[in-house]
Amino acid sequence: MYAANHLKGVTAIITMTESGRTALMTSRITSGLPIFALSRHEATLNSTALYRGVTPVAISGYTDGLLAVHDAVKLLKSKGYLQTGDLVIVTQGDVMGATGTTNTQRVITVE
Numbered sequence: 001m002y003a004a005n006h007l008k009g010v011t012a013i014i015t016m017t018e019s020g021r022t023a024l025m026t027s028r029i030t031s032g033l034p035i036f037a038l039s040r041h042e043a044t045l046n047s048t049a050l051y052r053g054v055t056p057v058a059i060s061g062y063t064d065g066l067l068a069v070h071d072a073v074k075l076l077k078s079k080g081y082l083q084t085g086d087l088v089i090v091t092q093g094d095v096m097g098a099t100g101t102t103n104t105q106r107v108i109t110v111e
Helices: 002-006 021-027 042-048 065-078
Strands: 010-016 035-039 054-058 087-093 102-109
Touching (some): 010 065, 021 054, 042 054, 065 087
Parallel strands (some): 010 035, 010 087, 035 054
Antiparallel strands (some): 087 102
16 A cells, blocks of 8 residues: 555556455555456455445456456456546456465556
């Protein structure tokens, strides 16, 4: 969240989540940025809908983390949440499909 509050030009936070825990922890710190919780589990999407500032978005199951992020950004852009040139912070785990493995944070530019 430090990067979200101090890096100029960041417009959104994307959390790739299995359980919703990362989205919950992210929503606890006020940043004024929209937080998108992307998950393939309906129960996770339902619970993240209750978190402050979090928008749940359904995605398909992925095994490749880079492909998942690429498709997530593409999906959010098609829904009008992101625009070309936006900086977004993405959190995810190296092990896709496992709970409690969030260990990666990247700042990417929407293309």
